[in-house]
Amino acid sequence: MPVGKVVVVDTSSSPYAKLKPVPITQVELRDSFWAPRISSLLTDTLPHIYAQLNEKGYLDNFRRLVGKVQTNFKGYPFADEHVYKWLEATAWLLSYRPSKELLERVKEVIELIEAVQEPDGYINTRFYGKPKERYKKLDWSHELYVGGHLIQAAIACRRTNVCERLFNVALKYGKHLIENFGPGRIEIPDGHPEVEMALVELYRETRNKRYIELAEFLIDLRGRGKFNYLPYFVDNKPFKQLDEAPPGAHAVRFLYLVTGATDIYLEKGDRELWDALERLWLDIVRRKMYITGGVGARYAGESIGEAYELPNESAYAETCAAVANVMWNYRMLLATAEAKYADIMELTLYNGALSGISLDGRNFFYTNPLADRGKHRRQPWLHCPCCPPNIARLLASLPGYFYSTSNDGIWIHLYASNNASIYLNNNKVVVSQETMYPWDGYVKIKVKPEKEDVFAIYLRIPGWADQAEILVNGRPLELLPKPSSYVRVEREWRWDDSIELKIGMNIKLVASHPKVIANTGKVAIMRGPLVYCLEQIDNPGIDVWGIGISSESKLEAVYEPNLLKGVVSIVGEGFELTNNEQLYNALNKYVVKARKVLFKAIPYYAWANRDPGPMTVWIPLIDVFKKVRIER
């Protein structure tokens, strides 16, 4: 296997990528936060998903076409994607966690896939043998969306050396796409973007320009009335003219679209495209994103709301949208090497995405509300099961998100105990981290270059950092690291040099922009990259929807190794807020009584793993309006 090949997003030859990938296989996580999750992929999540694919008939959708079973097509028209995403996730995982059992299943599935490809390259079990139905309803058929996932699974299988054969299927399918879509051919994109990312990766894999040209073509088709200018499909305006994430846009469609567009930018460097991406990013991050990194305010159309429309109880914040937000910000980071993108990537990873999967790795959220009365529970499987294999492929490829390289050095994006072997200008540099991150901001990094050499190490200082200090071989650097930046430490690195990074990780109360009317008068608790929530089970006898805090409340971080597989909980002085029983009272009859209580908050990602009960992220701050400065 060629070194440097098992990468999630292969920008190694992308002219507009500031950062190049470090292979998944070169980063060995051995921390207590992520490594157990990855082990659980092997023992729980991926076998569990496979069993569900079997049980729910998604694999039978393939088997029936080769006469192995007699049954009807099962599931949504895009049911094949569940299989492809499971395959992609499994391939990434197998590249560093071998499993004979999983590999056998992979091979079985790949044989099925091969068998159902039609002679002209088309592949889709829903439309198999119905050439007249193909591409007739591209708004809802998800044909290219499913095909995109096939391509991504095939590339993962190829890069990981799990199986080259599937790549031939993808190539044949890619050829079919080129023959059928483009100017003068079919000029309608898929209602659900995804294939754009896949086509760029296929271009990276083959250097066949027709793939990236097709991706560009599909992006440029939007906003030309193909879908009646509907914001749902992000068809309301040509992509490069978009000045906001259209309210009503399906969140996952929108985020897959911008992610694919960012992939195109990485190859082509189109300034107009970039300007649009930056505008859209600012619009999401400043107006339409939950504090968890979740995106999608509305159940109606699974869609993004208007600016500042961010209800908590009814937040949609689909797990797939959070996964997409991680993927998008990762690509924006690769394009720019700017820390603000890494901040959102990390925030979403630890909160809005990770909440999508249970601690046991076998239960999943589709929507991720920020407040609940106790009925929202993860399920072993979902009616629309796009999320389980999506969070699985993100976690399986996670080691690939930790590091990048540039010509002059090594970039560290994420922190967790790990050993990485990174190739930099014909030098092999072993970088290892020792840290309790995200529970603690102290990170000890060892640098072991095979050859002594001058290069830079870029250390990410998270946006949430209160302060940071860097010591090299025990001596503090004089610079004052700025939050949300990469600190460049250049020197001649020698075997066993050490860097100590001390990131101030205080408990923070965070308030929303005044226009976020769902959060008026409330704060969220954060510590490091983690958003906290109050869950009923930790606060017996007090309804957590009636707990307030004060900006002077004492808050304490407590590491609890036996709670929720080990978390830092936050214990603090709060107030049980009560009034009379009436739902609405005239203000002159409204005196909230605040009785002092102790409360405990836990990381948001870990909620709903114990007995059900109310939960809330945003907590009334009983003195919040002390913060109002009236200008006269």
Next chain:
Amino acid sequence: MPVGKVVVVDTSSSPYAKLKPVPITQVELRDSFWAPRISSLLTDTLPHIYAQLNEKGYLDNFRRLVGKVQTNFKGYPFADEHVYKWLEATAWLLSYRPSKELLERVKEVIELIEAVQEPDGYINTRFYGKPKERYKKLDWSHELYVGGHLIQAAIACRRTNVCERLFNVALKYGKHLIENFGPGRIEIPDGHPEVEMALVELYRETRNKRYIELAEFLIDLRGRGKFNYLPYFVDNKPFKQLDEAPPGAHAVRFLYLVTGATDIYLEKGDRELWDALERLWLDIVRRKMYITGGVGARYAGESIGEAYELPNESAYAETCAAVANVMWNYRMLLATAEAKYADIMELTLYNGALSGISLDGRNFFYTNPLADRGKHRRQPWLHCPCCPPNIARLLASLPGYFYSTSNDGIWIHLYASNNASIYLNNNKVVVSQETMYPWDGYVKIKVKPEKEDVFAIYLRIPGWADQAEILVNGRPLELLPKPSSYVRVEREWRWDDSIELKIGMNIKLVASHPKVIANTGKVAIMRGPLVYCLEQIDNPGIDVWGIGISSESKLEAVYEPNLLKGVVSIVGEGFELTNNEQLYNALNKYVVKARKVLFKAIPYYAWANRDPGPMTVWIPLIDVFKKVRIER
């Protein structure tokens, strides 16, 4: 026409009704608030709905079955109900606002209905001629729901003397229901309650006990696994054991069910049933109702949320649910003569229900959010058009909601200028009101009994009243009327006696129970029965989602005859709240700047009748937490 017959809910012989109805035809509204709405029913709403029924094919669903058109069935399986509800609304209206044109259409429609009734009494254009499909999918087929609306339309046509013939259709259908449903026959209710109300009314009309027995049977079937114990269908528990409106219950289904159950109580007086109704009422009013009287927090399943789950931007609060809330509380009032039910009836009528229809009477909301960024607009027709004819039938029958009688007197529930002729113990009493209500709390009532007699007049003192004073023939009564009560004024009434009711109608700031996390730190503005909102168009240059007020803000009520067909607007000192551009800030970087501005608020029902823009009911109160009393 027998006097006293044109009544909406005929409790005149109901043994457990404290109050008896006053016919619609006996109450002539001549106020500036409701009377123009009713005129608009005649000139706009009902012709407009008829045109839509025609255009969208709902009438063709009937015509096709008698060979008049060739087309497929159009719309939802329950499409017939749109026709029946239009018919019911039109019948009520025709009883006091004759229109040759509308009457002709009514007759045409009734002929169509007659023609599609099957020999055994079954009637439903979706299932016509398909006896094997009947009652096979009662969870979703809406067959009894549609049938219930047929019965109600037929009763309205009969009571109003518009057409007796349709009543024969209803009788034949009723017979069919009795033959097919009941112990040992079909033992499944309709997934969508409605027929229960209709069956009780059919019992009232015929005194045939089998109808009310069937209604009871259908109520008692719930919670017996007919619908897999799903809360959506209110099937989670036997009705009489329900202790809350089940979270996840479809709001309209739930409210129609309790309304039908209240109808049964009015006839049978079952204590267990009443206890359940009271529990459910308290649960809705104290935990699950919007300040507008709207019910239904969730888009998912159009459903009721958990206790205190009342998001504003994504409030569902379907117009039909508000109409049902009016109908339910009216029946609870008839059962008890307790003012608390009249309070909710009035609140919902003026706010959550009335917002469902535009000022021009030709545009409709399906959902009624309490905050919006400017995209939520009423539509001339709705994909699921259950709401337009529902609000129409409520408005057309509204005169029937103003008065009731008991053995000892006349009850006044609602205030608006009107003349009513009320029969009380063989005496005819003309009661007239002169008032600017809801804009002003002064109501002058003239009482003109044909014969001088001792009886009581019960005056409703609304729950929102700050204080109230009553003068009889210019002399103040000594009693101090309590808000949310009926004041009994008994005397020998003589021709032209007068009552003056002075209800204090101040501008009120209203706060929510602390557990309503959507409304933390916020207040709503109310005046009289009306909930106010900030709409962008009245507040140029300031995003209304960023306006705060103080409890010391001066607020002034201004009658504006040319605004929104005449409203009292509220003008006040507010604050434009700003921070930096970030969506989330650590509290130590969070200083909200509050710049003094003037704002204008308008009644909630009238929003979205001008240029689109953001709107909000709940407004940050910048000193709200001064109201917190910390107990140490």
